Amino acid sequence: MKKQKLHIVKIGGNIINDEALLTSFLNDFSALSTPKILIHGGGKKATEMAAEMGIKPKMVNGRRITDKQNLEIVTMVYAGLLNKKITAQLQQNNCNAMGLSGADGNSILAQKRLVKEIDYGFVGDIDKVNSETIQVFLEHNLTPVFCAITHDKNGQLLNTNADTIASEVAIAMSELYKVELNYVFELKGVLENIKDENSVIKHINSKKYQLLVSDGIISDGMLPKLHNCFNALKKGVHQVKIGDASLIRSDNKRYTTLSI
Amino acid sequence: MKKQKLHIVKIGGNIINDEALLTSFLNDFSALSTPKILIHGGGKKATEMAAEMGIKPKMVNGRRITDKQNLEIVTMVYAGLLNKKITAQLQQNNCNAMGLSGADGNSILAQKRLVKEIDYGFVGDIDKVNSETIQVFLEHNLTPVFCAITHDKNGQLLNTNADTIASEVAIAMSELYKVELNYVFELKGVLENIKDENSVIKHINSKKYQLLVSDGIISDGMLPKLHNCFNALKKGVHQVKIGDASLIRSDNKRYTTLSI
Numbered sequence: 302m303k304k305q306k307l308h309i310v311k312i313g314g315n316i317i318n319d320e321a322l323l324t325s326f327l328n329d330f331s332a333l334s335t336p337k338i339l340i341h342g343g344g345k346k347a348t349e350m351a352a353e354m355g356i357k358p359k360m361v362n363g364r365r366i367t368d369k370q371n372l373e374i375v376t377m378v379y380a381g382l383l384n385k386k387i388t389a390q391l392q393q394n395n396c397n398a399m400g401l402s403g404a405d406g407n408s409i410l411a412q413k414r415l416v417k418e419i420d421y422g423f424v425g426d427i428d429k430v431n432s433e434t435i436q437v438f439l440e441h442n443l444t445p446v447f448c449a450i451t452h453d454k455n456g457q458l459l460n461t462n463a464d465t466i467a468s469e470v471a472i473a474m475s476e477l478y479k480v481e482l483n484y485v486f487e488l489k490g491v492l493e494n495i496k497d498e499n500s501v502i503k504h505i506n507s508k509k510y511q512l513l514v515s516d517g518i519i520s521d522g523m524l525p526k527l528h529n530c531f532n533a534l535k536k537g538v539h540q541v542k543i544g545d546a547s548l549i550r551s552d553n554k555r556y557t558t559l560s561i
Numbered sequence: 562m563k564k565q566k567l568h569i570v571k572i573g574g575n576i577i578n579d580e581a582l583l584t585s586f587l588n589d590f591s592a593l594s595t596p597k598i599l600i601h602g603g604g605k606k607a608t609e610m611a612a613e614m615g616i617k618p619k620m621v622n623g624r625r626i627t628d629k630q631n632l633e634i635v636t637m638v639y640a641g642l643l644n645k646k647i648t649a650q651l652q653q654n655n656c657n658a659m660g661l662s663g664a665d666g667n668s669i670l671a672q673k674r675l676v677k678e679i680d681y682g683f684v685g686d687i688d689k690v691n692s693e694t695i696q697v698f699l700e701h702n703l704t705p706v707f708c709a710i711t712h713d714k715n716g717q718l719l720n721t722n723a724d725t726i727a728s729e730v731a732i733a734m735s736e737l738y739k740v741e742l743n744y745v746f747e748l749k750g751v752l753e754n755i756k757d758e759n760s761v762i763k764h765i766n767s768k769k770y771q772l773l774v775s776d777g778i779i780s781d782g783m784l785p786k787l788h789n790c791f792n793a794l795k796k797g798v799h800q801v802k803i804g805d806a807s808l809i810r811s812d813n814k815r816y817t818t819l820s821i
Contacts, residue, residue, distance in 0.1 A: 318639070350637075370570040376646075377637035378637060382633060382641065384640075385662050385664055385665075388665055389712045392716070393716035399668060400662070400667070404660070405645075405651055405658070434701070437701050443694075473679065
């Protein structure tokens with residue numbers, strides 16, 4: 302049986318922090334006619350909120366640690382403020398959005414990251430995405446909007462990387478749908494030359510990916526992002542694209558497409 | 562056709578502020594075998610959070626005003642922190658809870674309260690509860706957990722009284738289910754003598770209600786609560802009970818039952 306298309310879009314901080322850009326993106330997202338899922342990160346708001354409350358970010362070896370107090374803040378900001386703001390804006394556009402954390406409907410199960418060199422605190426690594434529950438929502442024309450909070454089924458909420466949520470949700474939904482996964486970030490795509498915003502690499506396959514990594518063209522933050530993309534493709538996601546907020550517009554032709 | 566029973570329970574600040582009481586209540590709630598809905602208020606947490614951020618509650622004539630900053634705080638605390646904490650705890654009990662604001666699935670539509678003598682700010686009066694969407698959740702064994710935030714379908718979130726949400730959801734669901742509505746608060750029921758916590762009035766009908774009001778036995782905060790109860794009964798809710806956290810336990814016999 303031919304699978305129906307499902308469009309999964311992850312947006313990052315650059316869009317969430319920019320009111321006008323967010324509104325414009327949500328208008329484009331609402332206009333997508335296929336079943337769809339939105340996944341959003343947190344942006345600067347959680348850091349700002351912590352600062353207002355006099356709480357300093359806790360860092361170990363340059364990595365952010367989610368202690369109890371910081372977990373409360375990200376739960377408030379991601380699952381409360383940002384998730385409901387986005388949901389209400391989509392509702393205004395007649396997109397029947399439903400804001401979700403992984404605890405809601407038991408949709409994303411994770412476990413607290415094991416302590417090796419660093420104890421990251423209340424950070425979750427995803428165990429299971431309940432695709433059947435998500436399918437129920439989609440079949441009733443609801444558009445799930447996931448924030449970057451999951452749970453462990455033992456009453457514990459966990460802070461979870463939004464890029465990883467996007468790829469894991471995309472992989473799980475691929476059993477039921479033909480999934481297109483989009484990562485929307487601040488650049489027009491993966492750049493050949495980081496100093497030239499228009500040097501977008503149109504297409505990257507596994508082989509080219511290895512070359513780009515060994516040449517140092519893909520480095521830093523792009524490494525885990527592309528790792529998530531290729532992992533998704535290997536596990537059944539039909540198509541992955543990376544680009545800026547105009548990525549989901551049908552008139553946009555400049556972005557990076559990935560394939561295995 | 563005989564309607565299926567639906568149990569709707571509203572809990573207030575006294576339970577939310579007490580970790581042990583909340584856990585014990587959520588265990589009892591999870592054990593209810595009928596389809597069910599939980600509605601929660603905010604407790605002291607929003608006030609504490611505002612204080613930590615140096616924001617003073619805004620009052621006019623003794624009434625709290627929800628300005629933009631306070632709306633952000635209640636959205637974070639009610640829809641984020643408390644709603645997800647309760648949802649995760651219910652999930653631990655194998656109750657497939659789903660935390661919701663009125664914006665999620667467009668489940669509760671409200672309009673900003675009209676400015677008469679006082680401008681209450683971003684406070685919502687309920688227009689419509691989408692019982693069909695809520696029914697979809699219930700039919701898939703999901704347990705909706707509503708916080709006290711609604712929306713106006715124009716992108717605006719609104720702070721809304723949780724007692725009113727409970728009665729309006731109960732009224733709307735009465736078209737589809739035989740609804741029992743429970744208001745759980747700090748007392749064992751409506752008291753004959755406020756100084757005697759055991760002087761619970763077992764049963765109040767419309768006539769007795771009028772007498773109790775004119776005798777001054779029902780006053781202050783109990784007035785709007787009982788108004789909500791009788792409004793619900795008049796509009797089709799099958800049964801309303803008021804009591805403390807043990808109200809939903811099958812072995813509890815001390816509470817107030819209302820009828821018209």
